[in-house]
Amino acid sequence: MVEHAPVLLMVVPLLAAVFCALLGLRWKALCLPLTIIGFIAALYFSVITFLQVSASSDHQVIYFLGGWNASEFPRGVGIEYRVDLLNGMLLIVIAAVALLAAIFSKQFVSMETPGKEPQYYALFLLLAVGLMGMTITADAFNLYVLLEVSSLTSYALIAMGSRRASVAAFQYLIMGTIGASFYLLGVGYLYIKTGSLNMQGIHDILIGEGLLESPAVYVAFLLIFVGVWIKLAFFPLSTWLPNAYSRAPTATGCIIAPLMTKVSVYIMLRIMLTVFGPEYVYDELSWSGPMVWIAVVAIIAGSILALGQKDLRRMLSYLIIAEVGYMVGGAWLLAPGGMARGESLYSTATGLVGTGYHIISDAAMTLCLFLAVGAMIVKAGSSRIEDMKGLFRKCPVTMACFVVGALAMIGVPPTCGFFSKWYLISGAFEAGRWEFAAALIISSLVNAVLFFRIIEFAYFGKLPEVDDAHGHHQRHDEGGMEENPPSMLVPLVLASVALIAIGLFNKEIAGYLSQFLNTVAMGGQG
Amino acid sequence: MMIGLWGMISKNNLIKKLIGMSIFQTAIILFYVSVAVKSETANIPILPHHGHDYSPKIALAHAVSDDHENGGHDDHAGHQAHPVGPKIPDPDGYANPLPHVLMLTAIVVGVATLGLALAITQKIYREYGTLEEDQLLEKVRADDHG
Secondary structure (H helix, E strand, O other): OOOOHHHHHHHHHHHHHHHHHHHHHHOHHHHHHHHHHHHHHHHHHHHHHHHHHHHOOOOEEEEEHHHOOOOOOOOOOOOEEEEEHHHHHHHHHHHHHHHHHHHHHHHHHHHHOOOOHHHHHHHHHHHHHHHHHHHHEOEHHHHHHHHHHHHHHHHHHHHOOOHHHHHHHHHHHHHHHHHHHHHHHHHHHHHHHHOOOEHHHHHHHHHHOOOOOOHHHHHHHHHHHHHHHHHOOOHHHOOHHHHHHHHOOHHHHHHHHHHHHHHHHHHHHHHHHHHHHHHHHHHHOOOHHHHHHHHHHHHHHHHHHHHOOOEHHHHHHHHHHHHHHHHHHHHOOOOOOOOOOOOOOOOOOHHHHHHHHHHHHHHHHHHHHHHHHHHHHHHHOOOEHHHHOOHHHHOHHHHHHHHHHHHHHHOOOOOHHHHHHHHHHHHHHHHOOHHHHHHHHHHHHHHHHHHHHHHHHHHHOOOOOOOOOOOOOHHHHOOOOOOOOHHHHHHHHHHHHHHHHHHHOHHHHHHHHHHHHHHHHOOOOO | OHHHHHHHHHOOEHHHHHHHHHHHHHHHHHHHHHHHOOOOOOEOOOOOOOOOOOOHHHHHHHHHHHHHOOOHHHHHHHHHHOOOOOOOOOHHHEOOHHHHHHHHHHHHHHHHHHHHHHHHHHHHHHHHOOOEHHHHHHHHHHHHHO
C-alpha cells in the first residue's frame, strides 16, 4: 500500500471520477461526497509520498508504472513517476486546494450548472488528476497527455458557465491547443536527438553525448518553451487568461485559477532543471537578460491592467498574470555560470527558491482570494467592486479571510506572500537585477492600492438603502449579519489559515527547496 | 503545419479555426511518423517466428542499448549471460515503432479536443446565433456592459 502511494494518489480520484459519472446518473447526491472522498484520499497519499521522499536518502521516490524495473530494462522503456522535494510539496498543495475547492463548490454547482452535477464533478476530479499527473510524471510524452487531460477538462468546466463563458472557453481552447502542439513538437525534436522520452534520460544523453550545442536541441527548447509559456499565460501570450478565468463558473475558477498556471510554472522549472539542465539553460543560452525584462514587463502590465478593472474576478485574473511574471522572472534570475556544478545553491539561487516558494504560496493565495470573492459575490449579488459596500457588517468572517488573502497578495508578514517576495527580491539583488526588484515592489504597491480600495468600499461603504434600480438585489435590505453557509466558510477559513501557516513555516519550505536545487546541481541522479 | 497555425490564428470563422487546428495536429502526427522511418529496407516492426528460448525482454533491452549507448561491451555481456543466444532481431531492419505508439495517443487526444471544440462551438452558435468571431466578440462586449 505505502509503496504504491505515488500512483494511488492519482488512481483514487480517477476511479472516483468514473464512479461519479456513472452513479451520478442515478443518484446525484452521491457526487459531491465521492469527490471529497477522492480528494481526501489523494491528500493522504500525497502526504505519505512526501514523507517517504523526505525520509529517503537521496530525497526522491521513483515509481515504475506497470512494474517495469530500471535494473532489468534500460531507462525510458516504461513510464516512470518520480517524486522529489519540489513536486512532493506541490502534490500536497494540489490535493489540498482541490479538496477545499470541492467543498466550496457545493452551493455554486447546484446554482450555476443545475442538473449537471455528475458531469461537473467527474470533470473536476479529472482536472485534478491531470494536474497531479503533470506534477508527478518523469516522462516527457506522458506529460503531454496529462497536460491535455487537464486542459480539456478545464475547457469543458469553463464552457459550462454562462454563454460568455463558452466564447472564452473556445478562445482558451485554441490557444491551449497551439501551446500543447508546440510542446509536442519540441518533445519530438528532443526524441529525434536523444532517443529517449524520460526526462532524466534526455538530460543524461544530452550531457553525455555533448548535444548541448546542437541547433535541434535549441529548436526543441524554443518550441517547448513557447508551448509552456502559452499554458502559463506569460505576459505577451496571456490574452486568453482573463476572459477564461473571470467568466468561468465560480467553482471552476476556484480550482483552475490557483492550480493551472502554477502547475505550468512547475512544468517550466522541471523542463529547465531536469530535462535541459541548468548547464544548458543558464550557461549555454544566455537568455536570462531578456527573460527577466519580459517578466518585468509582465508584472507591470498585469498590475496596471488590474488597476483598470471594475470587476473583482477580472482584476484577480490580471493579478495572476503579474504573479506569473514573478515566478518566471525568479526562475531566470540566475546569470550564466551562476550555477556551478556541485556548489551549494542556497547561496546562489535564491531566485529559484523564491519561484518554488511562490508557486506554493501563490496557489494558496489565489485559492483564498477566489473563494472569498466567490462568497462575496453571492452576498453582494454582483462582481463589481462598487457593489461590495457594507460587506464587512454582513459577513465578517468572509471578509476577514479576504483581508488575509489581500495582505498575503500585498506581501505583509507573517503571511506567505511576504516570504516568497522576500526570496524573490533577495534573489534579484544577488543577481544584480534591480529592475526585477523594482517591478516586484511596484507591483506590491499596486496590489496595496487595489485591495485597500476594495476593503474601504466593503468596510466604510454604506449599504444601499432602497433597491430601486437594482430590484434583483433582494438581500441588501437587511442590515444585520448574514454569514455564508459553513460549506463556504470552512474552506475559506482553512485557506486563510494555510496562508499564515505557509508563511510561518517558510524556513522549512525554503530548506526543502534549496535541498532540491542541490540535488539538481549535483546533476540529478541516474 | 504552418497552414494550420495560420488558419487557427487569422481565420474569422470558428469552424475554419477548428479546421486549421486539425491540420496543425495532423501535421505533427505526420512529423512523428516520419521520424520513425529508418531506411528503404526497414520493415514494419513485427518479429518473425521465434523459438522457445526467445525472450522479448532481453531483445528489448538489447534493442534500446544498441540505439543509445555505443555499447558493444553491453552486447557481449548479454551474450555471455545467455550462451544459448536468443535470436535478436536486427533493429535496423524495422521501423521504430515507438513514435507510432505515441501518435496513437496523440490522435486520441486530437479527437477529444476536436469533439470538445465542436461541442463548445455548437453551444456558442445556439446562444449567439453566429460563428463569425468579430460579430461574436461584439455581442460578448454588449453582454459585458448590459
